[in-house]
Amino acid sequence: MFQRLVALLFITAVLSEPECSRFHYEEQTLNRMIRQEIAMEKLQADMAATQQQVLDALGKLTETTKQLREEKIKLEHVANVSAEGTNKSVRNFSAAEIEKLKGPTVAFRSKDLVDKTPSAGDTLVFKTTTLNEGLGYDNKSGIFTAPVAGTYTFSVQLYVHPEHNMYYAIIADSVEINKGLFADKAYMKSYTAETVAVLQKDSKVYMKCSSGSGNLLTSDAAWNTFSGVLVHL
Known part of the structure; x- marks a missing residue:
């Protein structure tokens, strides 16, 4: 400066x-x-x-x-x-606890109709139980009782006598959840139907002849069956 x-x-x-x-x-x-x-x-x-x-x-x-x-x-x-x-x-976790976490196994498979000529309203009873996990199916009454609540799927296979037919319905807690007609004109054929239902514990499911009468066949090579399985809790 x-x-x-x-x-x-x-x-x-x-x-x-x-x-x-x-x-x-x-x-x-x-x-x-x-x-x-x-x-x-x-x-x-x-x-x-x-x-x-x-x-x-x-x-x-x-x-x-x-x-x-x-x-x-x-x-x-x-x-x-x-x-x-x-x-x-x-x-x-023990092995039993791990199995419990997986949830219960519920499945049944039955065959051999007690009455092969049911009338309208009759319940179809399959007397031989080849699978019954959860012990839900009663082969005396033909009724499946859900041991746990969940989503189930059911299927049926029937052999209709030639020149005959049968109207069927699958019932869950007194409500028809699937119904239809099986008919055979000339040969013994197998017919199948499937349905799904959301059930509560102790819900009842069975199959019946819904109209007229049926005439069904069975043999070692042709089974009439009714089955179901729990798919989701």
Whole structure:
């Protein structure tokens, strides 16, 4: 700043000199030097401010990176502890408990009609039970009683005597859930029907001759069957 003061005094002292004199030339040169010096100082100040901003940003980035690394370590620890606890819980289950978690198995399959010439309203009773998981099917009454609530599927296969037919219905809790007609003109053929029902515990399902009368056949190679299975709790 002292140098600038001297320069200004010098400029004042030579103002009376003619413009084309040596002093006028030196005055202009000195003015340019002062402006350049001021511009340089401003540039240095701006660079210093920018450098500080960069350093501050780097500092914040370093701190954020550190925090993220610490959070990652914590999450990995929690995940490992959770997985270890789950594995221990699974290992502590007995075979019976694991089977219980899977849910019950309910399925039945029956054959051999007691009455092959049923009348309208008669329940079809299949006397031979070849599968009865859950003990839901009664081969004395022909009625399946659901041991647990869930979604079940039922299927029937019947062989109709040639030149005869039979109207059938599958009943669940006194409601017809599937019905139709099986008819044979010339040959002994098998006819099948399927249906699905959502049942409550102790719901009753059976099959009946719904109209007229039926005339069915059976042999070692041709079975009349009624079956069902729990598909979802």
